[in-house]
Amino acid sequence: MNVRLYIWQRLTAALMVPLLLVHIAVIFYASRKGLSAADILARTRGSVSWALFYGVFVSAVAVHASIGLRTVLTEWTPLRGRTRDFAVIAFGLLLAVLGFRAVVAVVLP
Amino acid sequence: MAGTLEVSLWRGGADGRYVGYEVPMRDSQTVLDVVTWVQRNADATLSYRFACRVGMCGSCAMTVNGRPRWTCRTHVSKVASDGKLKVGPLENLPVIKDLAADMRPFFEKWQQAQGRFAPSKTRTDPIERISPDSPARLAANAAIECINCGVCYAACDTVRWNPDYLGPAALNRAWTLVNDVRDAANVERLTAVAADSGCHACHSHQSCQEHCPVALNPTASIAGLKRKTAQAYLRGEIKP
Structure with a gap:
């Protein structure tokens, strides 16, 4: 990991700490209050705030996890250089696509 | 007995x-x-x-x-x-x-990490006065007594997993020079230790500190390098 990746990984980690706490709080709230899927969608559809919240969260996760996976591949596999970097970029894009698909599904009106 | x-x-x-x-x-x-x-x-x-x-x-x-x-x-x-x-x-x-x-890879990494003093003055210049209490000198003193035995390098999990990693001793040496106000090669040194397999590859497992026979703490030195290189990068002084 070089200094640029290090800073990106630390920044995204710092960003994810409050987002993760809110995310877990929301899960507890939804399950304790017994909210149905329809109740949740009623709150999220058309909400710019939830779109922003989970949009930022998904972006941070995609960047953070890819940098971490790059280190794992370096230390646990013979993959090096461009092959490794393409593999982690593909992984990051996959995470971003899956995450944004889920965000779009709950926030689009 | x-x-x-x-x-x-x-x-x-x-x-x-x-x-x-x-x-x-x-x-x-x-x-x-x-x-x-x-x-x-x-x-x-x-x-x-x-x-x-x-x-x-x-x-x-x-x-x-x-x-x-x-x-x-x-x-x-x-x-x-x-x-x-x-x-x-x-x-x-x-x-x-x-x-x-064979200690060659160990010492080659000292060179890679720019672990040699680069003088900023000549013998005709007056001797630089360095306060023993200055924060930089205290940081250098805390790391300076390395005897190059290679124990930390042999104990390091990151070296085991990533043979390109510079290792605790070379980075600890770089940290002493980064804190030496007389040294003239810190841009090159910070660039060298901020590259892939440099100080940011350290996982802070602290095996180096645990095993060091002279009770140094290379993990702390590496943490110092992480901070210094991050600051230098954000200020545009070094490029990865």
Whole structure:
């Protein structure tokens, strides 16, 4: 990991700490209050705030996890250089696509 | 003290094996004494490395019962389990023969990390006055007493997993120079340690600190380098 990746990984980690706490709080709230899927969608559809919240969260996760996976591949596999970097970029894009698909599904009106 | 030690020593190169010897126990016996006894009394072809025998030179480090140690200052009574001692060459380095590891990769990384002093003045300039209490000098002092034994390098998980990683000793050395106000090569040095497999590859497992025979804390030095390189990068002073 070089200094640029290090800073990106630390920044995204710092960003994810409050987002993760809110995310877990929301899960507890939804399950304790017994909210149905329809109740949740009623709150999220058309909400710019939830779109922003989970949009930022998904972006941070995609960047953070890819940098971490790059280190794992370096230390646990013979993959090096461009092959490794393409593999982690593909992984990051996959995470971003899956995450944004889920965000779009709950926030689009 | 009477009795016999059961000693296994690594013999041969990378494809060698452990060979057993019986060595008489002595009072205040060190692991280096045991190895020397075997060479003088049992097998004169045994290869190992030592010089000062008093913990100054850093030549005699070996793997003793699974842990890297300086053998000249390691008492058998403290490390032998049930009178058994297993001694091999340092890990994470190629084996030359028997207990002698090839230290070249270790010292090449010192060079890669720009671990040499780059003077900013000539002999005609006045001597720089450095306050012993200045934060930079205190940081350098805390890391300066490295004896280059390679114990931290052999103990490091990150070196084991990523052979390109510069390792604790080279980065600790770089940290002392980063804190030396007389040095003129800190842009090059910070650039070198901020690259892939530099200080940011450290996982802070702290095995280096745990095993360092002179009680240095290379993990703290590496953490210092992480901060310094991040600041330098954000200010545009270095590029990865």
